Amino acid sequence: MKRKPPAGSAIAARVSALEERVTRLEARRPPPGDGRTTHEARAGRDGARCAGCGLPLRRRRGRCAECGRPLDADAG
Numbered sequence: 001m002k003r004k005p006p007a008g009s010a011i012a013a014r015v016s017a018l019e020e021r022v023t024r025l026e027a028r029r030p031p032p033g034d035g036r037t038t039h040e041a042r043a044g045r046d047g048a049r050c051a052g053c054g055l056p057l058r059r060r061r062g063r064c065a066e067c068g069r070p071l072d073a074d075a076g
């Protein structure tokens with residue numbers, strides 16, 4: 001393996017490119033706290049997700065149809 005010394009100019013160029021990109025991205029977005037920026041992941045439309053496989057819950061005979069995890073583990 002050959003080791004190259006870190007090229008400072010290349011890194012600086014990269015950082016400046018990233019800064020441009022971030023500036024552009026920020027310009028397209030409303031400021032934080034505006035209320036429009038939040039894209040919170042919602043747990044499916046019906047809300048329920050299997051704790052075992054994390055997929056939207058499809059019940060089958062009291063179990064998850066995907067992974068077979070019992071839904072009422074405490075009841076039995």
Ligand SMILES: [Zn+2]
Binds near residue numbers: 051055066067069
């Ligand atoms: Zn599951």
